[in-house]
Amino acid sequence: MSSITIFHLEGRRSDRIVWLMEELGLPYDLEFKRGDLMGSMALVRALNPVAPVVPTVRDGEDILTESGAIIEVLLARHAPGKLEPAVTSPDYPAHRMWMHYAEGTMCARLFSDYRAWRVTPPTARSPLVDSEAVVQFAEDFLAAHPWFGGAEFSTADIMMKFPLDVATRLNLVDETLFPRVAEWKAKIEARAAFQRALARARPDGMVGALPALAQHAPSGPRG
Template sequence: MLKVYHAANTRSIRVLWLLEELGVPYEKEMVEFTPANLQSPAYLAIHPLGKVPAIDDDGLVLTESGAIVQYLLAKHSGSHLTPDIGTPAYGKYLQWLHFAEATVMPPISDIVRHTFRKAKEDRVQSVVDDAKATLDKYMAFLDRELADKTFICGDQFTAADIMLGYDLNLCKIIRFSLDVYPNVAAYFARLTARPAFQKATAG
């Protein structure tokens, strides 16, 4: 059975959420999110960089959340979570799928590092300020995009919403308010109301 190495509030939520949406059975292996555990020989044998997520699918180990999402969608072809391959809608879907990690995540990661992860003496407030300004620009852009959409690709919920929804969930955790972006806030409320999201974030 597919095994997912999961730690609360990490990118592994994307994997669990996707699997819950697909109805694919899996085994969840909880990972203690501490340096001692992540850098232990046992876990480094699974993920050489000591990060989460990781999956083990009958001996195939993958460790990048976006790649895992694409792999699982390809394996379970015919999924309702992607537009038809080769269509313009699929091109837009890919753009948003990768926008979540390549564009939105870097400033969130900067905020996390310089607010929570680094020792207080190593935190740089200007990095946080710059990251918040960048994130504000991205959220304003998303707010415009979502003005007439139910989901990021239109009326259809897709895996791009899973990738992006995790980012918005992190915004809540780092106390970056979405209230000033009404379309984003309403979109996030629709995502968090999904039973699959609630199961993925339950533990």
């Protein structure tokens, strides 16, 4: 048994931690009920009844939640200096920003639009920062940088794959408007570690996928 156990739901944010471990070549145990999201959640609830969310990771005596923080803790403890730019690198500030943007802004905006647009399909773009605006921000960054961490593949890419998949899979944005994001996804999906992670984390593909929206907001200027 490894000291690191990942409590997992197929196709959800815990994929990030499985992928991280595959990129690092570190051993880990994976806990989930194959094809049974409710059964997998029951395992998490038994471990962490107060805050049952996925991913939850047991690292020795510690129970860790929040995927970005889990990645930072696992790297600092088990692979210092790997998969992130040094603090002295010019890439460091952007890497940190994307590490936190993925959940703090991108997932927040995507899921808020998803919930609202499922109830009332949008006829106009929001004057606020909406799904198209957050994906455009990513597209613009990738026009000038090969990876979200700058020059090299990093944990910022691991954080950003989930929301950028959500944006297109759930039809929150028109995928054809974001060719740099599409190229980046293709590069990610060609990585051997990503493919190993998929084989382990999603042996049956997506399980219980949320339905795609019938309609997203019309693209173009906001307001």
